[in-house]
Amino acid sequence: MSDELTVVDLEPTIANLTEMTLKRPDDLRSVARDEELQPRVVLNLLLIGLAGIALFSMAFTIILACAPPLDWVPRVSLTDRSVLRPVLTYTIGMVGALGLCLPSFYFYGLLAGVRASMLQVTAISLHALANTGMILMGLLPIYVGAILGLIVLGATDGPLYPFLIGVGLLLPYVAGLATLRVMYRGFVDLVRTLPEARAESRAPMVRLLAVAWAMLYTAVAPVTLWAVRTQLEKVL
């Protein structure tokens, strides 16, 4: 078969979407535009994002429970229900923030004049969430290695240990910030839905709203994480 006819596999399976998230974001955006595929894309992107965030927060919980405690970090024990707190805070918090922002994202799209369905906006947002999950999975071995190194070397008295614990607490949020670019690109990509004559004149407005879109999530995510954590502390 000639190279010209090479076919790229665009089936939205979890494996394919993971690969597209990492290597072919343009393909992922094009799959997310396909209305037939959107239900599977949305479901699988959510699962990828949740898997990454849950894996990181489980590892972080074990670190918090086993490493020397710090005064300013909530105590976690592997023998009671508090073990669920970090996992639930990060998974529910990150996805909850997205759920809260979705209607605004959709109306921003309408305001910008792009032709995007609510489902398409959801797919773009979940692309960013899946990216967050992948970044966290990628950083996890490095982070665990660094913390374990400090514990094995007995260097938990120095300033580096509290700093690394603080980094761990903020990492899901920071990874979320790193994926704002994905959200921005996804939103700006919607300019394609406009007629050619209008696309050029509307593009600055779309870019501006894409920035506003990203800033909204940046503001809502930490508030949601804090609110979920506070509520979970009462019940767990």
Add this chain to the structure above:
Amino acid sequence: MRMEETVLLYLLIGLAVGASLAWRDRRRAGLWLTVGVIFWPIFVPLLFSRPRPLRPRTADELDSLRDEAARLAPMLPEIDGLTRAIGAAAGIRAGADELRRLLETQEAALSADEPALARNERTREVREARVADLEKIRTARDEQEARYLKIVSRVREAITQAHLSRFSDDARRELAKQLARLADETDILEPRT
């Protein structure tokens, strides 16, 4: 409203959303119900989207290309090759349609057999084999559809070039190149006997 009441309300709405999603896709009903109950704000938009039938590949598309090629042929005899490429595209489309029908039949059969296939370890292995089989059909169908689209795009490009070549020699030389490339690709898809 207290926290408990809020959570209860959230879960009730989630149950309704999850059940609707599970009803729509019974093959993954358990998964849809679970994620629907917990993360319903994300999935509400799915309920407002109408399930769409697969894109129809009507015969009109190839017929109109065939007519256009026939109309241009008296002015540009070299575009005879287009007819063969359109024939190859029709063959590929027929194959993709067959795969689509096969997939629908096999998916329906799997859905009907689901309760029996969930009984024990051995039947679960049979189920996995059937799911893998479905995946093979799906991949083959997607490949055929992509090939079809590729050939049709090439034919469309050649027809555009044929129109342009009536006005310039450069365009006619470019048309010859495009037709040669299309002939090569058609040879690969449908070898000459």
